[in-house]
Amino acid sequence: MARFRPYSGGMAYHHGNLRAELLDAAAETIAAGGVEGLSLRDLARRVGVSHAAPAHWFGDRAGLLTAVAADGFARLADDLEAAAAPGGGLLEAGIAYVRFATADRGRFDVMFRPGLLRGDDPDLRAAQERAAAELRSAAAGVPGDAGTAGLAAWSLVHGLATLWNSGAVQDDAPVEEVARRVASVLAPPGPAPAGGDR
Amino acid sequence: MARFRPYSGGMAYHHGNLRAELLDAAAETIAAGGVEGLSLRDLARRVGVSHAAPAHWFGDRAGLLTAVAADGFARLADDLEAAAAPGGGLLEAGIAYVRFATADRGRFDVMFRPGLLRGDDPDLRAAQERAAAELRSAAAGVPGDAGTAGLAAWSLVHGLATLWNSGAVQDDAPVEEVARRVASVLAPPGPAPAGGDR
DNA sequence: GCCGCGATCTTGTCAATGGCTAGATTCCGC
DNA sequence: GCGGAATCTAGCCATTGACAAGATCGCGGC
Numbered sequence: 001m002a003r004f005r006p007y008s009g010g011m012a013y014h015h016g017n018l019r020a021e022l023l024d025a026a027a028e029t030i031a032a033g034g035v036e037g038l039s040l041r042d043l044a045r046r047v048g049v050s051h052a053a054p055a056h057w058f059g060d061r062a063g064l065l066t067a068v069a070a071d072g073f074a075r076l077a078d079d080l081e082a083a084a085a086p087g088g089g090l091l092e093a094g095i096a097y098v099r100f101a102t103a104d105r106g107r108f109d110v111m112f113r114p115g116l117l118r119g120d121d122p123d124l125r126a127a128q129e130r131a132a133a134e135l136r137s138a139a140a141g142v143p144g145d146a147g148t149a150g151l152a153a154w155s156l157v158h159g160l161a162t163l164w165n166s167g168a169v170q171d172d173a174p175v176e177e178v179a180r181r182v183a184s185v186l187a188p189p190g191p192a193p194a195g196g197d198r
Numbered sequence: 199m200a201r202f203r204p205y206s207g208g209m210a211y212h213h214g215n216l217r218a219e220l221l222d223a224a225a226e227t228i229a230a231g232g233v234e235g236l237s238l239r240d241l242a243r244r245v246g247v248s249h250a251a252p253a254h255w256f257g258d259r260a261g262l263l264t265a266v267a268a269d270g271f272a273r274l275a276d277d278l279e280a281a282a283a284p285g286g287g288l289l290e291a292g293i294a295y296v297r298f299a300t301a302d303r304g305r306f307d308v309m310f311r312p313g314l315l316r317g318d319d320p321d322l323r324a325a326q327e328r329a330a331a332e333l334r335s336a337a338a339g340v341p342g343d344a345g346t347a348g349l350a351a352w353s354l355v356h357g358l359a360t361l362w363n364s365g366a367v368q369d370d371a372p373v374e375e376v377a378r379r380v381a382s383v384l385a386p387p388g389p390a391p392a393g394g395d396r
Numbered sequence: 397g398c399c400g401c402g403a404t405c406t407t408g409t410c411a412a413t414g415g416c417t418a419g420a421t422t423c424c425g426c
Numbered sequence: 427g428c429g430g431a432a433t434c435t436a437g438c439c440a441t442t443g444a445c446a447a448g449a450t451c452g453c454g455g456c
Contacts (some may be wrong), residue, residue, distance in 0.1 A: 015405080034313040035232055041442065052445085057404095060444070108424045112364040115232040144383070150381040151358070151367065151376075156350060159357025166310040169349065178349075185342070185350040185384065213434080239413060249436045250415085255433090258415065399456085406449070413442075420435070426428085 019057045019067075021047050026068050031106030035116065042063070065110050066118045072107030073127035076100050080134035090187040091180070093138035094157040098179035103160030108161070142187070156186055200354040206387035217255045217265075219245050224266050231305030233314065238262070262317045263308050270305030274298050278332035288385040289378070291336035296377035299359030306359070340385070354384055 015021070025046050029038050041051040042060060058064040076097070083096035090114035101108040110116060117124065160182050163169050171178050213219070223244050227236050238259060256262040274295070281294035299306040308314060315322065331380040337348035358380050361367050369376050 001266075019405085034311070036314065039442065040444095052407080053405055055444075089438090112360065112366060113232070113363050145379075148379045149383060151369075152354065152380045155357035155361060155380060156354045157357070158361055159353035159355070159359075160349070161357075162310065162360055163353060163356055167312050170308060171345075171349075181343075181346045182350045182353060183250065185347060216433080238414065238415090249413090250436080251434055253415070399454105401453090401455105402451100403453100404449105404451075405438105407447085409446085410444090411442105412444105413429100415440095416438080418437085421433080423432070424428100424430095 013048060015047075017078075018047070018049065020163045021059060021097050022054055022064070023067055023071055026064060027071070027104070028107035029067070029106070030109055031104075035065070035109055035113070045063050062116060065113075066121045066124050066173060068107055069110045069117050070121065070124040072104065073124070073131045075104060075107065076111075077111045077127065077131040077134050080131065080138060084134070084138055085094075090138055090142060090153060093135075094153060094183040094187065095176055095179045097157040098161045098164070098174055098183075102164055102175045105165055108165070112158075152167045153183075153186055157183060213245075213247060213251075216245065216247060216251060218257060220252055220262070221265055221269055224262060225302070226271070228266070228307055230304075233263070233307060233311070244279055247336035252257040260314060260316050263311075263314045264319045264322050267308045267311075268319065268322040268325045269316050270302065270309045271322070273302060273305065274309075275325065275332050277328065282332070282336055285323070288340060288351060289334055289381055291333075292351060292381040292385065293374055293377045295355040296359045296362070296381075297374055298364055299356075300373045304322060304365055306363070307374045310356075351381075351384055354379060 019129045024045060025043055026038060029043060029046070040054050043064075044053055048051075054064060058067055078094055079096045079100045083092045088096075119125075135154060136150065139146070139153055142149040142153070157179065158178060160169070164175055164178070169178065211224055223238060223241055227241060227244070238252050241262075242249045242251050245251075252262060256265055277294045277298045278291055281290045286294075291344070330335075332351060334348065337344070337351055340347040340351070354360060355377065358367070358377060367376065
């Protein structure tokens, strides 16, 4: 993602890192004011380029948001992978999911809004697939019907994150703690869950 | 719906039912193209009034969306109440939640986006409170810590509905069936209620 | 050394939008 | 049937996203 561009001259033209900077600024702005609060022109102003510069990199608004979402899925996949690494089970993956969604809110807000994105973008699809694979691997080994149990776990953490981000959850504790409590309802902390029914 | 117009004369001025019709058309449009696809002017065109007519009823865009959201919370509360009526337990309430969110997508899409709404609107707050009360009453009597279990149940159905609406769920079965399977992971169908299946 | 070509960014323009103000039309209480 | 208030329209402005055309720069080839 972050292309390093060896670069000598002044900053007039050829900003040097525009694409990455636009993506970061976009995520920041969305986190602060939602997707509808993101204006391409304001974004350009923020980064210090002309109002048409973003169009060169992303084509249009959908292109920009698609890149933000792809970035988000890649980061989520990284986080899930890290959470699964040593002795982390489904519970740790769930907490990582919620942590990402609440900490990297700007990107998360865009990731599940297909109406705003170019669903056929190759980068987006690849990142989505990587994140999905991490989710599947985290949910592997749960008792009962794998599909249903996995979907339930995903729904649980996704719903908690969404509700939290919307301010609907009344809890003074930090998100991770709430996530741990809530997720424990489904996935007891121990790696080998006991109570299989159905 | 709500085509009835208690008026005798022509419909030049004084449309007769503008507010309700704008709300319905707005929900419909949002369901089809998302909130960002909703233009006040297009909405006015659709209903056949001037571009400034919506402003009279709702002030601005936030006012319109607030009214849509309030309407949505009221309908959700009605549905939850109906689901709880005879022998419905937490499971039935959860299914009703998912059914509402997927069937009345236009309204649901707006209900949990505080950045788009006027959070201090009295109608909105009242409708929210009514829906919250229904949720609490549905979650009453679950085992374990009431707050955590209730939040887990809410997160589960909210997450499933959100994921479903975003197209992230790969399942050919109708939503209600998926919701029943998923929600059963948390709330086994069995305990008190007599209403077997359906 | 420098030249040309493509990549990168800018300026200019246009239709559409949200919001505001002023005015037209109709309803309703008296 | 009259006057005020509710309802809707018309006109205007700043801002936005998208597009087109041009300016500037970096890099490889000679």
